[in-house]
Amino acid sequence: MSADQMKLGAFLMAGGHHIAAWRHPDAHANAGADISHFIQLAQMAERAKFDMVFIEDAAAIRERNPEIASQAARSTSFEPLSLLAALAVNTSHIGLVATASTTYNEPYGLARTFAALDQLSGGRAGWNLVTSASDLEAENFVSSGLRPHGQRYERAEEFAQAATTVWDSVDEGAYVLDAEQGVYADPAKLHPVDHRGTHFTVTGVLDSQRSPQGRPLMVQAGASDVGKDLAARTADVVFSAAQTMGEAQAFYADVKARLAKFGRQADDLKIMPGVSPIVGETESEARAKYDALQELIPDQVGVALLASYLSLKDLSNHPLDGPLPDMPQTDGIQSRQQLIIDLGRRENLSIRQLARHFAGARGHWQLIGTPVQIADALEERFRGKAADGFNVMPPLFPSGLDDFARFVVPELQRRGLFRQEYEGRTLRENLGVRTPARSS
Amino acid sequence: MSADQMKLGAFLMAGGHHIAAWRHPDAHANAGADISHFIQLAQMAERAKFDMVFIEDAAAIRERNPEIASQAARSTSFEPLSLLAALAVNTSHIGLVATASTTYNEPYGLARTFAALDQLSGGRAGWNLVTSASDLEAENFVSSGLRPHGQRYERAEEFAQAATTVWDSVDEGAYVLDAEQGVYADPAKLHPVDHRGTHFTVTGVLDSQRSPQGRPLMVQAGASDVGKDLAARTADVVFSAAQTMGEAQAFYADVKARLAKFGRQADDLKIMPGVSPIVGETESEARAKYDALQELIPDQVGVALLASYLSLKDLSNHPLDGPLPDMPQTDGIQSRQQLIIDLGRRENLSIRQLARHFAGARGHWQLIGTPVQIADALEERFRGKAADGFNVMPPLFPSGLDDFARFVVPELQRRGLFRQEYEGRTLRENLGVRTPARSS
Structure with a gap:
C-alpha cells in the first residue's frame, strides 16, 4: 500500500516556525496560550491525512537576553504532554508526537505517561526522545549545569531501554475483566521489570493495560554518531535536517545502514527531514510571502537566534556583514x-x-514556490532515497499549514505519492512500522 | 455569596471507590482504559455544579501479591495529568485536580505542567501534592527504597516553595504581544527564579504566560503533624478522612488554627473530608445497594487491601475473626x-x-440512606464546623455519581447549601480562595 507513498508530519509551533511569525497580520499572536488554536491546527492536518503532528520542547524559556526576549516569540507555549492529551480527544486518526527529555525525566514516569497518551488516543502517541542540549534548561533542573553530550546519550540509551521494558511488562489481554468469575488480571501476563542500571532502578509493572500500539512510536532527531546509533537501535522515525540533496542522501544511507547491526530492516525506520514550505499560486507570490516575513525580523533577533543555534552566548561583537568566527x-x-x-x-x-536564513526555516530545507514546484522537490528527494517523508514546518500558522494542506497535498495525491485515506487507526499502522518484539 | 454554601468535589476512580465495583453489573469494567467514560463522569459532575473533580495517583500498580492482583481492579488507570488535559478540553467550568508526587518529580517540570493545565482549562487546574508513601512506587524510581516520612516532607516543603516561585516568575501582562511595535514581552515583568536549596536548583523563568489562576489550586491530604503544617502553609484545600463528627471537628479546628502562624485567614483554606454516599429512594433500597457491592468482595481481597492501608506486607496469618495485631x-x-x-x-x-468496611469506602465516612438523610448528615457536619465541603467518593461509577447528582445535590440546593450556578470561571473563584500574593 504505502511503500511508494511518502509520510507527512505537521510540526506545530506557536505562531509559526519563522522567528517573526507572531508579528505577521495573519498570525495568532497569543497562540501559545490558546488551546483552541492548536486543536484547529491538528484537525486541519488530520483532514489533509497527515501521519502526525509533531511538537518540540525545551523545559525553559528559549532566550536569556532580556532585550531579545522582548522582541521574539520564543518563550511561551504549552507543556507538550498536556497539549498532546488535549489534542488526542479532539482528533481521531492523526498521530501525536511530543518531545520529552531523558535528562530531566525518569523512565517509569515518562513511560506511563506515554502509555496513557497512547491509550487515550487509541494508539496514536509518539515520543520524540531528546537529551536536552540547552543550558537554560539545565539551570531549571540541576546545579551542575549542562551535562556533556556523551554522558547525556549514555543516560538516554539506558532510559530508552528501561522505558521499553516498562511498556513490555504488560501483555495484551493481561486484564481479563471477567466480572462473573471475579478474574480481573492474568498474573502470567504481567512481567515485572528488573532494570538495575547505572542511572535508574525500575522493578515494577506498568500501571495500565498494554497500550494499543504495544509501544508508543519512538522518534529521534540526533545526528551525531552516537545519536544515529541510538536511533538505529531504538527509533521508528528519525526527524532530520538537511539542506542539499547530497546531505540528505548521505544521512539517509548512513542511518539505514546502521539498522542491520541491531537486527532491524530498512523499512523499520522512517527518515523524515524537516521542510519549510512557502506556497504561492505563482513563484513570485510565494517569494512575496517570504519577503513579507523576512522584513519583520529585527537584525538583533536573528543574530541572537543564530548564536543560540550555535550554542554561543553572543555573536553581536562580530561584524554583521562578515563571516562566522x-x-x-x-x-x-x-x-x-x-x-x-x-x-x-x-x-x-x-x-x-545566515541569521536571516535561519530565522525563517530554523536550519531546515526551505522551499518557496508553487504547489507543483514544491511537490516536484519533495518527489525528487523521496524517489532519490533522501527521505521516506517530510516533517512540514510552516513558517506561519494557520495559513502556512492551510496552504500546504489545500494545494500541495492534493498535488502529491494526484501523483500517487500520498494517501487519500488513512490506512489504519494507529500511528504505527499508518506509518507502516511494526511494534518491536518484546525483548525476553 | 458562598460562605454559607458547601463545596463539593467528585473523586473519580476507575470502576468506583468500592474495591469490588468493577464486578457490579452497572460498572464499566474497562473504565481504566476508556477516556470517554472519564469525560462522561466529569461532564456529569459539571452539570451538577460540583466545584471539582479529584484524581488520585500512585506511579505503580497497587498490589504486589499476584493472587490478589488477579481478583482486584487496583492496577490500571490513566496517568492523571494526561487525564486532566483530556478532561479540560471537554468541560468548561468544573475544577480539575490531579495528584502528583514531590518525591518523584522536579519542581520546574511539574510547575510548568500545572501551568499548562491551568492555561488550557482556562484557570481550572489544581495540584494535589503528595509525598508518595508506597514502597511499590519507590521501586519504580529509586534503588534505596521508600524514603522516611520526615525526609519526604522536608523535600515536599522545598518542592512547593520552588514550584510557587516558578509560577510567580511571570507577571500578568508580561507578554505584551504588540506586533506593530515588535514588542513581545516586557522583561520587567519576568522574575527569574533563584532557588538554590537542599534538593533542587531552579534559576529560570516559567516558559509560559502567567497562568489564569496565577497559581493553580494547591490541595493536600497529609494528616500527620508535619503534613498539617505543610497544608496550613501552602494548601488551598485539604482533603481529609474522618469517621466521626468529633474526629472531623478536631481536625478542622486543628488545621484552621495553624493558618495564623503562616499569616493566613481561616477562609484561605477549605477543608473537604471524603464521604462515600450510597443513595436510595428508601433507606432499605440504599442498604440493598450497599449489600450487593459487599457481597462481591472476596475475603482475601478485602484483607489484602486492609493490609496495604496499614503498610503491612500481609495480614493473612492472623485469624480473620480476631482483632488487628x-x-x-x-x-x-x-x-x-x-x-x-x-x-x-x-x-x-x-x-x-474492618476489611469489608474499608473495601467499601476506603477509610472514609460512609453514608447509606435517602437523599434527605444524606443531606442531613452533610449539613450537620458543614454547620458543625467539621467541613467546608466534601469530596464525594461514589462506590460505583457512573451510577453512584449520578444518584448523588440527581437526588442529593437538588436537596442541598433546596436548602440553600449548594450553588445553583457557578459563581465564576476559575476554580479559585468558585471555591472562593484567593491567589496568594507573590512572595518578594
Whole structure:
C-alpha cells in the first residue's frame, strides 16, 4: 500500500516556525496560550491525512537576553504532554508526537505517561526522545549545569531501554475483566521489570493495560554518531535536517545502514527531514510571502537566534556583514551547529545573511514556490532515497499549514505519492512500522 | 455569596471507590482504559455544579501479591495529568485536580505542567501534592527504597516553595504581544527564579504566560503533624478522612488554627473530608445497594487491601475473626493507619469486619440512606464546623455519581447549601480562595 507513498508530519509551533511569525497580520499572536488554536491546527492536518503532528520542547524559556526576549516569540507555549492529551480527544486518526527529555525525566514516569497518551488516543502517541542540549534548561533542573553530550546519550540509551521494558511488562489481554468469575488480571501476563542500571532502578509493572500500539512510536532527531546509533537501535522515525540533496542522501544511507547491526530492516525506520514550505499560486507570490516575513525580523533577533543555534552566548561583537568566527565544538546540538557552519562556508554567507536564513526555516530545507514546484522537490528527494517523508514546518500558522494542506497535498495525491485515506487507526499502522518484539 | 454554601468535589476512580465495583453489573469494567467514560463522569459532575473533580495517583500498580492482583481492579488507570488535559478540553467550568508526587518529580517540570493545565482549562487546574508513601512506587524510581516520612516532607516543603516561585516568575501582562511595535514581552515583568536549596536548583523563568489562576489550586491530604503544617502553609484545600463528627471537628479546628502562624485567614483554606454516599429512594433500597457491592468482595481481597492501608506486607496469618495485631508506626500514610486502628478499637471490629468496611469506602465516612438523610448528615457536619465541603467518593461509577447528582445535590440546593450556578470561571473563584500574593 504505502511503500511508494511518502509520510507527512505537521510540526506545530506557536505562531509559526519563522522567528517573526507572531508579528505577521495573519498570525495568532497569543497562540501559545490558546488551546483552541492548536486543536484547529491538528484537525486541519488530520483532514489533509497527515501521519502526525509533531511538537518540540525545551523545559525553559528559549532566550536569556532580556532585550531579545522582548522582541521574539520564543518563550511561551504549552507543556507538550498536556497539549498532546488535549489534542488526542479532539482528533481521531492523526498521530501525536511530543518531545520529552531523558535528562530531566525518569523512565517509569515518562513511560506511563506515554502509555496513557497512547491509550487515550487509541494508539496514536509518539515520543520524540531528546537529551536536552540547552543550558537554560539545565539551570531549571540541576546545579551542575549542562551535562556533556556523551554522558547525556549514555543516560538516554539506558532510559530508552528501561522505558521499553516498562511498556513490555504488560501483555495484551493481561486484564481479563471477567466480572462473573471475579478474574480481573492474568498474573502470567504481567512481567515485572528488573532494570538495575547505572542511572535508574525500575522493578515494577506498568500501571495500565498494554497500550494499543504495544509501544508508543519512538522518534529521534540526533545526528551525531552516537545519536544515529541510538536511533538505529531504538527509533521508528528519525526527524532530520538537511539542506542539499547530497546531505540528505548521505544521512539517509548512513542511518539505514546502521539498522542491520541491531537486527532491524530498512523499512523499520522512517527518515523524515524537516521542510519549510512557502506556497504561492505563482513563484513570485510565494517569494512575496517570504519577503513579507523576512522584513519583520529585527537584525538583533536573528543574530541572537543564530548564536543560540550555535550554542554561543553572543555573536553581536562580530561584524554583521562578515563571516562566522571559528568556534570550538560545544555540548549543545552538534549536528545543527555543523549544518550552520557548513552552509556559511558553502554559500559564503555573512552573519547577517545566515541569521536571516535561519530565522525563517530554523536550519531546515526551505522551499518557496508553487504547489507543483514544491511537490516536484519533495518527489525528487523521496524517489532519490533522501527521505521516506517530510516533517512540514510552516513558517506561519494557520495559513502556512492551510496552504500546504489545500494545494500541495492534493498535488502529491494526484501523483500517487500520498494517501487519500488513512490506512489504519494507529500511528504505527499508518506509518507502516511494526511494534518491536518484546525483548525476553 | 458562598460562605454559607458547601463545596463539593467528585473523586473519580476507575470502576468506583468500592474495591469490588468493577464486578457490579452497572460498572464499566474497562473504565481504566476508556477516556470517554472519564469525560462522561466529569461532564456529569459539571452539570451538577460540583466545584471539582479529584484524581488520585500512585506511579505503580497497587498490589504486589499476584493472587490478589488477579481478583482486584487496583492496577490500571490513566496517568492523571494526561487525564486532566483530556478532561479540560471537554468541560468548561468544573475544577480539575490531579495528584502528583514531590518525591518523584522536579519542581520546574511539574510547575510548568500545572501551568499548562491551568492555561488550557482556562484557570481550572489544581495540584494535589503528595509525598508518595508506597514502597511499590519507590521501586519504580529509586534503588534505596521508600524514603522516611520526615525526609519526604522536608523535600515536599522545598518542592512547593520552588514550584510557587516558578509560577510567580511571570507577571500578568508580561507578554505584551504588540506586533506593530515588535514588542513581545516586557522583561520587567519576568522574575527569574533563584532557588538554590537542599534538593533542587531552579534559576529560570516559567516558559509560559502567567497562568489564569496565577497559581493553580494547591490541595493536600497529609494528616500527620508535619503534613498539617505543610497544608496550613501552602494548601488551598485539604482533603481529609474522618469517621466521626468529633474526629472531623478536631481536625478542622486543628488545621484552621495553624493558618495564623503562616499569616493566613481561616477562609484561605477549605477543608473537604471524603464521604462515600450510597443513595436510595428508601433507606432499605440504599442498604440493598450497599449489600450487593459487599457481597462481591472476596475475603482475601478485602484483607489484602486492609493490609496495604496499614503498610503491612500481609495480614493473612492472623485469624480473620480476631482483632488487628499490635503494630509499629510505618513510613507509609500514618494518618490512615491510625484511623483504621482507632476504628477497630472503638467499634471492636475483627480483621474481616474492618476489611469489608474499608473495601467499601476506603477509610472514609460512609453514608447509606435517602437523599434527605444524606443531606442531613452533610449539613450537620458543614454547620458543625467539621467541613467546608466534601469530596464525594461514589462506590460505583457512573451510577453512584449520578444518584448523588440527581437526588442529593437538588436537596442541598433546596436548602440553600449548594450553588445553583457557578459563581465564576476559575476554580479559585468558585471555591472562593484567593491567589496568594507573590512572595518578594
